[in-house]
Amino acid sequence: MRTRHEVAVLALPTVVAFELGLPHKLMGTAVDDDGRALYRVRVATVDGGPVRTSAGYQVLPEHDASILRTADTVIIPGILGGPPREEGVLSPDLAAALDGLSARMVSICTGAFVLAAAGLLQGRPATTHWMHAEAFRTLFPDVKLDADVLYVDDGDVLTSAGNAAGIDLCLHIVRRDHGSSVANRVARRTVVAPWREGGQSQFIESTPDAEGSGTAPTRAWALERIAEPLTLDDLATHAAMSVRTFTRRFRAETGLSPARWLASQRVAVARRLLETTDLPVERVAAEAGFGTTASLRQHLHAVIGVAPLAYRRIYRGA
Structure with a gap:
């Protein structure tokens, strides 16, 4: 036991x-x-x-x-x-x-x-x-x-x-x-947020206004397309902002750069798939938007210090 x-x-x-x-x-x-x-x-x-x-x-x-x-x-x-x-x-x-x-x-x-x-x-x-x-x-x-x-x-x-x-x-x-x-x-x-990345800033400067003109709608849009190769230009275009304005507002609202936020969300998806499914690592990398197993391995190791298969063994058993 x-x-x-x-x-x-x-x-x-x-x-x-x-x-x-x-x-x-x-x-x-x-x-x-x-x-x-x-x-x-x-x-x-x-x-x-x-x-x-x-x-x-x-x-x-x-x-x-x-x-x-x-x-x-x-x-x-x-x-x-x-x-x-x-x-x-x-x-x-x-x-x-x-x-x-x-x-x-x-x-x-x-x-x-x-x-x-x-x-x-x-x-x-x-x-x-x-x-x-x-x-x-x-x-x-x-x-x-x-x-x-x-x-x-x-x-x-x-x-x-x-x-x-x-x-x-x-x-x-x-x-x-x-x-x-x-x-x-x-x-x-x-009733708390399930995950905030440790590297997120302690101090977040602002939140979206009542009209929802911040970056939250774009973040929701990106999460629905997490498997796609989203770029900073894609995100800024969806938000109808210049790249510079979008980046500034995004960091002010989340405490992270768009790239770091997107990578953290992809790591979260990969972890969930490794823990709860038998999908091959190549498929996990694709579903999480990393594209290649090498990219998945690099990001996962940076966050928790282990490779994908090792992570799956830890949380699901051999």
Whole structure:
């Protein structure tokens, strides 16, 4: 019988209340096709005692930091203050709790300050909320901080920007562990977008006006023709805009360039087909609009680090 993935959420003093509940709400409700829970999510504090949240109330978990030793994934939600945020260091008890863990490490928002203070982000790519980027860079100059993205997946260490980006990261983890169908089921139940690419900008400048004169109709049109070799000129022509105007509006509304958005949508289609069908890889590449298996392989590897057949084996079994 499959063993549930153990998730430990570490609540530190001044923990951001909204982010503290995200792992349970998203990962804790993920189930397989037979309705079996795929994760067990437990909350801990360092000493097992209560901590005050950002919302002005205390939480009293059932566990202390000892559960981190046997967890498969450790998640640290954002914090408003404390030594990691203010001085870039950990208290002795927190340092001892995080020392030598073998778990996958995840932070939401300013939880990245904790991972960085523990030395887990040195020389690695990471992100945090853009409002705290300057302070982060001052305290941790050796971290490759990208404050313009929603989340960063660096294998065994993942970081996200604040609040809603924590939702995106939790869904990304579910999708990485169990495939798109499971993650989409969680997203539908939670009534959130099933997938926002991690490289999308944290700050989106505008939305279409009430008359719908933005790029949303063209995006819908493109999705209906995802298998076709769409060009930037095709998209701009459909939107009745110049290429320059279309590109500017598209980025303002989505946080991505048209080319990057189109590639991400094609990767999503390819992943779904690899997970749910027996189509040959050549057919998957064609249906997703990549044209060639080489192009599909390149884009899929860039997003999740594996080739198409390896991806299918991971999520469907040999």
